[in-house]
Amino acid sequence: MDINVYRPAELSDTDRAVWTAIQAEAPCHGSSQMANPFLSPEFAEAVGRQRRDVRVAVLRDDGPQGEPMAFFPYQRTATGVGRAVGLGLSDCQGLVHRPGFGWDAGELLSACGLAIWEFDHLAAGQQPFQSSVTGTFASPVIDVADGWDSYVARMRERSGRGTRIRLALERKLARAAGEVRYVHDERDPAMLRMLMDWKSAQYRRTGRSDRFSHPWIIALVEHLFHTRTESLTGLLSVLYAGGRPVAAHFGLQSRHLLACWFPAYDPAFAKFSPGMALHLRMAHGAADNGLSYLDLGRGQREHKDLLKTRELFVSEGWVTRRHPVALAYQARRAPARALRNTVVSRPELRRPADRLLKSVGRVRAWRTAS
Template identity: 75%
Template structure:
C-alpha cells in the first residue's frame, strides 16, 4: 500500500473530494461514524490553520497515482509524538475509510514518522488500532433518521410523563418571558461571541479549564463558524425569548450527522431549562434537514441520559512502535488517564470531585469580584 503524507494545506482538491465522497457513502457502507463531521476534511484543514504539526496520510492501493482508499489526519511533534487531530477537543477520531479496509498500524506509523499515536475518541471499526484500545466508552445519540415524531415516540416509550413535561418547557418559557423563537442556523457572529462568553463563565463557575481562554480554540471555532459547504458546516443554533437569546449551541454538521459540541445558556433563565428546550429544537431542526442522528459526545450527563435514544461507542488508547519516545510518552500519560477514568466512572468519586471543582470555581469568582 502506498502511504503519502501531506501538510494540511498541501491536500489536493481531488483528494479532498474523494474524502468527502467516502464520508457521503458511510451510512450505505454500514460505517455511520465515518460520517461524523469531526472526521471531515474541513475540520482537519481548519485545525491545520490554527495549530502546527497537522498532517494527512493518504493511502492508496495502486501506487501514488491510484485512487485513495483511506485518509488519516493527525498531529505530530518534531520528536515523533502523534496525537489525534485536536486531541481533547474533537469527539470522533481515526482513519476515514470504506468497508473492508485493513492496514498495518506499524507500517502506517512508520510512514507518518510517528513513534506513538494517542487517541481519546476513536471511532468504531478501526482495524489497525483495535489491539491498542485501553478503554471504550458510550457516546449517546439522538436518532432522528425516522423524523421528529418518531424520535419523540421513542422518548415517550422510555419516560412518558417525563417527556410530556419536557415538551411543555418551551410553552412555560413563552408564558413567563415572551414569544419563543428558534433559529437553527444563526449567521450572526455576535451570537457566537455571546455563546463563548456564556460557556467561559460556565467553565469558570464549575472549576473547569476555560477552553475559550486558549486563543487557538477561539480561532478554530470562528473559522468553523464561517465554513459552509454542502457536506459540512459549523452550525450555531440559538433559542430566543421575547427577542433575547436564552440558550445557544455550536456544533458541526456533515450531510447526515450533527456533532454536538458547545451548549450554553443564560443563567438568568435557568429555572426554565432553556438548554433542554434548545436540544429538543435542535433535534426537530435536524430531522427536518434529513439528518440521521445528533451525537451528544462521550460521557454520561443528566441531559444526555434524558435525550438519547441510542448509543455509539468511542475508545481511547495509543498505538506505538518500539521507540524510546513512545515509552516515555506512555509513562507520562497513562497514570493521568487511568486516574481520570476511575473518577469519572465511579459516582462515589465523581460527585465529590465535581463538588470540589465547583467550590474552586466559586472561590475564583469571588476573588475576581473582590
Template identity: 70%
Template sequence: MDISVHRTGELSAADRAAWTALQSAAPVPGAAELGNPFLAPEFALAVGRCRRGVRIAVVREGGEPVAYFPFQRTATGVGRAVGLGVSDAQGVVHRPGFTWDARELLRACGLAVFEYDHLVAGQRPFEAYASGTFASPVIDVDRGYDVYLAGLRERSPKFTRTTLAKERRLGRDVGGVRYVHDERDPAVLRTLMGWKSAQYRRTGRGDRFAHEWITGLAHQLFHTRSGPFAGILSVLYAGRRPVAAHFGLRTGRVLACWFPAYDPAFAKYSPGLVLHLRMAEAAAAEGIGHLDLGRGRKEYKDALKTREIQVSEGWVTRRHPVAVGHRARRAPARALRNAVVARPELFDPADRWLKRWGKIRSK
C-alpha cells in the same frame, strides 16, 4: 499500498473531494461512524490553520485514494489525533473493507506513537491498542422527529411533559419562543462563548475558550460552508433575547453536538433541554440521521438519548524511546480520570468539590 504525507496546505482539491466522497459512502455497514463531521477534511484543515504539525496521510492502491489519516505530529515524533481535546470523533477515513497495519502506518507518517481519545468504532488496527471504551450517546431522528418525540414520551413521560411545559411557560413569562437552527450572526456566537466560559469556571472546569486556538477554530468553522459540511449555530430566543445556544458541526447525516450553553438567568425554564428538542426537530427536517451528543456523563444526555455508540482511547506505539516516555507521562493521569468518572462514589464528590471551587474562583 502507497502512503504519502502532506501538510494541510498541500492537500489537493481532488483529494478533498475524494475524502468527502468516502464519508458520503459511510452509512454502509461497518463504516457508519465515519460520517462524523470531526472526521471531515474541513475540520482537519481548520485545525491546521490554528495549530502546528497537522498532517494528512493519503493511502492509495492502484493510484486511487482509499484512505485518509489526519494527525498532529511533534518534532520528536509524538502523534495525536487532530484536535485532541476538542475532537469527538477520530480515526482513519477509508473505503469499505479497507484495512491497514497500525505500526506500518505510523512508520510511514514518522510517528513513534499515536494517541487518541475518541476513536470511532470499526478501526480494528487501532482498537487493538485501546486502553478503554466509552459510551457516546446519540439521538436518532432518521425516522422523523414525531417518532423520536413519541419514543421520548414513552421512555420518560414526566421528563418530556415537564420540558415542554417549561417551554410554554418561558413564552408566557419572557416573550414568544423562537428557534433559529442556523444563526449567522457572529455576535451570538460570542455570546455563546461567554456563557460557556462562565459555565466552565462555575463548575470548576478548565475554560476551553481561554485557549486562543480553540476560539479561533470555532470562529473559522462558524464561517465554513463546503458541500455537506457546515458549522451550525443554533439559538433559542425568548422575545428578542437569546436564552440558549449551541455550536456544532454537521455533515450529510450527522449533527455533532459540541458547545451547548444557556443564560443562567433563565435556568428555571431548562432552556438547554428545550433547545436540544428543537435541534432534533430541525435536524430531522433536514434529513440528518442522528445527533451525536459526544462522550461524557451528563444527565441531559441520558434523558435525550435513544442509544449509545462506542468510542475508544489509547495509544498505538512502535518500539521507540519517545513512545515509552510519552505513554509513561500520559497514562497515569488518564487512568485516574477514567476511574473517577466511571465510579459514582468517586465522581459525585469530585464533581461537588469542583463546583465549590468554581464558585470561589468566580467571585
C-alpha cells in the same frame, strides 16, 4: 501500500473529493461514525490553519499515482509524538477509509514518523487500532431519521410523564420571559461570541479548564462557523425568549448527522432548563433537514440520558512503536487518564469531584473579582 504525508492545505482537489465521497458513502456500508464532520478534510484543514503540526497521510494501494484508499489526519511533535487532530476538542477520530480496506498500524506510524499516536474518541470499526484501545465509552445519540414525531413517540414509550414535562419547558419559559423563538441556523457572529462568553463563564464557574481562554480555539470556532460545505457546516442554534437569547449551541453538521459540541445557556434562566428545550428544538430541526441523528458526545450527563434513543461507542488509547519516546509519553499520560476515567465512571466519585471543581470555580471567581 504507498503512504504519502501532506499538510492539509497541500491536498489536491481530487484527494479532497475522494475523502468527501468516502465519508458520504460510509453510512451505506454500516459505518455512520466515519461520516462524522470531525473526520472531514475541512476540520483537519481548519485545525491546520491554527496549528502548524497537522498532517494528513494518504494511503494508496497501487503506488504514488494510485487511487486513494484512506486518509489519516493527525498532529505530530518534533519528537514524534502523534495525537488525533484536535485531541481534547474533536469528538470522533480515526482513519477514513474505503469499505474493506485494511492497513498495518505499525507501518502507518513509521511512514508518518510517529513513535506513538494518542486518541480519545476513536470511531468504531478501526480494527488495526483495536489492540491499542485502553477503554471504550458510550456516546449517546438522538435518532431522527424517521422524523420528529417518531422520536417523540419513542421517548413517550420510555417515559410518558417525563416526555410531557420536557415538551412543556418552553411554555413555562414563555410565561416567565415572553414569546419563545428558535433559530436553527443563526448567522449572526455576535451570537457566536455570546455563546463563547457563556461557555467560558461556565468552564470557570464549574472549575474546568476554560477552552476559550486559548485564542487559537476561538479562531478555530470562528473559522468553522463560516464553513459551509457538503461534509462540514458550522451550525449555530439559538433559543430566544422575549427577544433575549437564553440558550445556544454550536456544532458541526454533515449531510448525515449533527455532532453536538458547545452548548451553553444564560444562568438567569436555569430553572427553566433552557438547554434541554434547545436540544429538543435542535432535534426537530435536524429531522426537518433530513439528518439521521444527533451525536451528543462521549460523557455521562443527565440531559443526555433523558434525550438519547441509543448509544454509539468511542475508544481511547495509543498506538505505539517500540521507541523510548513512546514509553516516556505513556508513562507521563497514563496515570492521569486512568484517574480521570475512574472518577467519571463512578457516580459516588464523580459527584464529590464535581462539587470540588465548583468550589474551585467559586474561589477563582472571588479572586478575579477582588
